[in-house]
Amino acid sequence: MLEVRGLQVSYGAVRALEAVSLTAAPGGITAILGANGAGKSSLLRAISGVAPVAGGQILLDGRDITTLPAAARAKLGLAHAMEGRRLFRQLTVEDNLKLAWSFGARATPLPAAIAEIYGRFPILEQKARTMAGLLSGGQQQMVILSCTTIRSPRYLLLDEPSLGLAPIIVQQIYGFITEYAQRSGITVVIAEQMATLALRVSRHGFVLRRGRLVLEGDSRTLLEGGGESGALAASYL
Amino acid sequence: MDDFFFSLVLAGISVGSVYALVALGLNLTFWTTKTLNFGQGSLMMLCAMLTVFLSSQGVAMALAVLGSLLVIAALGMFIERWTVRPALRSGGSTMGWVVSTLGFGIFLQGMAAKYFGSQAVAFPEVIFTAQDYVTLFGQYVSLQYLVVLAVAVVLILLLELFVRKTVWGQAVHAVSLDPELALVQGMPVRRIILGSFMLSSVLAGVAGVLIAQIGGTVDPAFGFDLVLLGFVAAVLGGMGSSLGALAGGLVVGLISKLVGGYVSTAAEHGIAFALLMLMLAVRPQGLFGRPEVSKA
Ligand SMILES: Nc1ncnc2c1ncn2[C@@H]1O[C@H](COP(=O)(O)OP(=O)(O)OP(=O)(O)O)[C@@H](O)[C@H]1O
Ligand SMILES: [Mg+2]
Numbered sequence: 001m002l003e004v005r006g007l008q009v010s011y012g013a014v015r016a017l018e019a020v021s022l023t024a025a026p027g028g029i030t031a032i033l034g035a036n037g038a039g040k041s042s043l044l045r046a047i048s049g050v051a052p053v054a055g056g057q058i059l060l061d062g063r064d065i066t067t068l069p070a071a072a073r074a075k076l077g078l079a080h081a082m083e084g085r086r087l088f089r090q091l092t093v094e095d096n097l098k099l100a101w102s103f104g105a106r107a108t109p110l111p112a113a114i115a116e117i118y119g120r121f122p123i124l125e126q127k128a129r130t131m132a133g134l135l136s137g138g139q140q141q142m143v144i145l146s147c148t149t150i151r152s153p154r155y156l157l158l159d160e161p162s163l164g165l166a167p168i169i170v171q172q173i174y175g176f177i178t179e180y181a182q183r184s185g186i187t188v189v190i191a192e193q194m195a196t197l198a199l200r201v202s203r204h205g206f207v208l209r210r211g212r213l214v215l216e217g218d219s220r221t222l223l224e225g226g227g228e229s230g231a232l233a234a235s236y237l
Numbered sequence: 238m239d240d241f242f243f244s245l246v247l248a249g250i251s252v253g254s255v256y257a258l259v260a261l262g263l264n265l266t267f268w269t270t271k272t273l274n275f276g277q278g279s280l281m282m283l284c285a286m287l288t289v290f291l292s293s294q295g296v297a298m299a300l301a302v303l304g305s306l307l308v309i310a311a312l313g314m315f316i317e318r319w320t321v322r323p324a325l326r327s328g329g330s331t332m333g334w335v336v337s338t339l340g341f342g343i344f345l346q347g348m349a350a351k352y353f354g355s356q357a358v359a360f361p362e363v364i365f366t367a368q369d370y371v372t373l374f375g376q377y378v379s380l381q382y383l384v385v386l387a388v389a390v391v392l393i394l395l396l397e398l399f400v401r402k403t404v405w406g407q408a409v410h411a412v413s414l415d416p417e418l419a420l421v422q423g424m425p426v427r428r429i430i431l432g433s434f435m436l437s438s439v440l441a442g443v444a445g446v447l448i449a450q451i452g453g454t455v456d457p458a459f460g461f462d463l464v465l466l467g468f469v470a471a472v473l474g475g476m477g478s479s480l481g482a483l484a485g486g487l488v489v490g491l492i493s494k495l496v497g498g499y500v501s502t503a504a505e506h507g508i509a510f511a512l513l514m515l516m517l518a519v520r521p522q523g524l525f526g527r528p529e530v531s532k533a
Contacts, residue, residue, distance in 0.1 A: 048421050074423030082421060088414045091407070099411055102404045103423040147422070 001026050007056035009042045016042035018211040024189050029181050031198035032191040034208035035236045040191035041083045044157045048080040049073045077154030081144045089133025096132050104151025117146045138169035156188045199223040207235045243376050245498040251382040253490020254389030255448045259467025260482035262440035268413035269433040272334045276342030278464030280438050281445025284309045285455040286353050292361050306442045313438025350457040357456035360449040385447045397479045469513045475523025
């Protein structure tokens with residue numbers, strides 16, 4: 001179980017998160033919603049250990065990991081697809097995958113793990129020896145998702161996997177995420193600005209606004225207008 | 238071929254390969270932290286001085302070199318931990334490491350002068366003596382020069398192989414490209430950085446022993462222009478490129494020896510910096526510098 005209690009994140013004088021408490025239900029997809037600058041990325045980055053935490057606790061399976069270095073958290077089974085299509089641009093697609101696997105749980109042997117990915121995204125096999133930075137946005141997102149899943153994580157954090165992609169690619173990416181979450185049974189947290197997109201695939205949603213948790217609930221309820229007359233839409237204003 | 242010309246070329250290649258080693262050492266820490274250890278010159282000197290000291294105490298030559306390299310590796314760790322990391326953490330003026338690494342180098346130089354004296358001391362012969370030679374194309378070629386060249390080239394190839402073919406080498410590359418992403422993917426970035434400083438220092442140490450071998454003597458001030466020439470070599474070749482380090486080192490070595498031989502020894506080092514300025518003006522990314530690979 002992934003739990004956050006009274007989490008505060010500050011960048012110098014800028015408060016990005018203010019006493020946020022939430023729990024990602026095990027074995028399902030949780031959506032973190034909010035407008036630009038709401039603090040979604042700060043939340044995910046704090047969980048994986050690369051944002052300055054000023055207070056509160058982060059618990060993984062009941063264990064307090066708040067002060068654990070990022071690499072150690074990754075070893076505990078956290079995988080994070082960071083905002084802004086982060087991959088090693090000057091390395092080939094295959095080297096990106098190999099590296100991600102090498103420092104992961106190694107639950108599947110490398111050749112099998114790579115074969116599985118190429119089976120799912122055949123285009124990546126064709127681009128195996130291309131530098132990742134030269135791929136199209138959608139292809140890069142496929143590499144990034146593959147890099148997180150090839151590590152056989154127990155917790156998967158995805159930061160705006162839809163950003164800047166054509167609708168058809170977004171569908172493909174979300175299809176993969178949903179299917180992977182179901183098949184693997186792991187806990188997935190998706191941060192999205194596109195509320196409807198994330199709410200359609202998630203079980204539970206949390207809405208942030210200017211660093212505070214302003215709304216939470218069953219995804220279907222939130223999707224139908226946020227219960228009390230468009231509370232979801234209001235939280236974006 | 239003209240004998241004089243040939244001997245200059247040979248000397249140039251041989252010192253050039255040592256500059257290449259220094260450049261390679263600078264590259265290593267540049268990859269992992271975008272910093273350069275300007276204390277490298279003092280590490281070269283200290284390694285050579287320690288070797289002289291240990292062998293004068295009756296330690297076998299190979300052990301003396303090995304022992305000195307171990308001390309230098311430990312100093313590399315110290316430099317990362319106490320001069321570079323604090324300078325990077327304090328943020329703000331991000332160039333603090335230039336002063337702190339250089340300052341630590343000067344401190345080491347002072348210590349060496351205090352404990353070993355500031356006179357030049359003779360460097361013992363590690364494998365061959367200055368009189369050993371082979372004949373190549375009808376020319377006498379010093380075996381010491383050949384050994385220096387061979388050691389430098391082998392080390393450069395090994396490092397290149399390590400970076401290209403091993404997972405840890407790839408991890409070093411990954412850290413150079415995006416340290417935060419490397420961290421999030423579970424790579425032990427701290428240890429990789431520490432390792433890069435140790436290895437960089439060891440390369441400096443090896444370079445120090447090799448150049449002392451060619452020159453025959455060491456003194457506490459030795460190493461100071463060497464690190465600058467290594468820096469010129471690294472920039473010429475393209476900061477961060479191993480092949481560039483080798484090419485840059487050879488170019489600097491050759492040109493400075495030729496200028497030293499035909500023009501004036503006083504111009505020997507000056508010409509390297511002229512070369513540096515020319516390169517920065519014409520091709521700032523260096524001979525083998527890679528442009529960014531990015532696509533929105
Ligand atoms: N490295 C940083 N330094 C200073 N301020 C930052 C930094 N990163 C984020 N912030 C600030 O923290 C706040 C929250 O940012 P965050 O990136 O977490 O929002 P977000 O919900 O992910 O937004 P977006 O949807 O645009 O990605 C913003 O006000 C932002 O300006
Ligand atoms: Mg964000």
